[in-house]
Amino acid sequence: MATHDQFTDALRKARLAEAAQLDAFQNVKEARGLRLAALRESLLPHLKGHPLAEGFNELAIQPGETPRLWIDLISSVVVEPDTRNYRLEQERDGRREVLHETDDLKDMSAAVLRYIAHRVIAREKAAASQGMPGRDSGREYNLGEMVYVWFTGAALGVLAMIIIAILLGMLTF
Numbered sequence: 001m002a003t004h005d006q007f008t009d010a011l012r013k014a015r016l017a018e019a020a021q022l023d024a025f026q027n028v029k030e031a032r033g034l035r036l037a038a039l040r041e042s043l044l045p046h047l048k049g050h051p052l053a054e055g056f057n058e059l060a061i062q063p064g065e066t067p068r069l070w071i072d073l074i075s076s077v078v079v080e081p082d083t084r085n086y087r088l089e090q091e092r093d094g095r096r097e098v099l100h101e102t103d104d105l106k107d108m109s110a111a112v113l114r115y116i117a118h119r120v121i122a123r124e125k126a127a128a129s130q131g132m133p134g135r136d137s138g139r140e141y142n143l144g145e146m147v148y149v150w151f152t153g154a155a156l157g158v159l160a161m162i163i164i165a166i167l168l169g170m171l172t173f
Contacts, residue, residue: 029067032079035105036061036069039077039086042109047116056116071112072119075099088112 040059047053055072062068068076075090086108088100100111 028083029065031083033061033063033067035079035083035086036067036077038105039108039112040069042105043112046109046113052120053116056119071115075115075119077108077112088115 040061043059047056047059058070060070062070062076066078066080068078070076071088074092075088078087078089079085080087084103086100086102086105087098088108088111089096090099091097099115100108102108102111
């Protein structure tokens with residue numbers, strides 16, 4: 001009977017150790033989430049209301065095994081490898097590239113703001129290169145112009161179908 005009591009005791013100790021490990025893991029996740037929340041709160045006042053920072057003022061925290069503060073679709077901040085280090089990462093071709101790493105909140109906040117500024121400039125360059133030279137790319141069309149173009153296209157399409165049907169001998173007059 002002593003063997004059974006020893007196993008019961010060992011099983012109880014193993015369960016307690018497992019519970020302690022889960023508690024420690026949960027505390028680490030919570031600490032990482034809190035540090036990311038503090039970083040988010042330090043960034044929001046700088047971005048709020050700034051028209052060029054539009055799209056970056058969400059800064060969503062994704063919970064999970066490794067919580068992330070998403071800056072944009074390809075970049076995020078994690079607290080890795082321990083609960084003191086911030087790491088700004090960018091996804092490139094299926095791999096993560098570390099852009100900046102520090103244990104200082106103000107330093108990471110400044111690095112994220114620099115990153116966002118560079119992304120805004122890249123967005124402006126992309127928008128400028130997509131516009132056609134010599135034409136106002138911001139021109140808006142009114143409803144009358146759009147209806148006219150749609151009806152013209154539809155009429156030409158119907159006319160083309162009639163001509164094709166006549167040429168194929170499917171339609172006779």
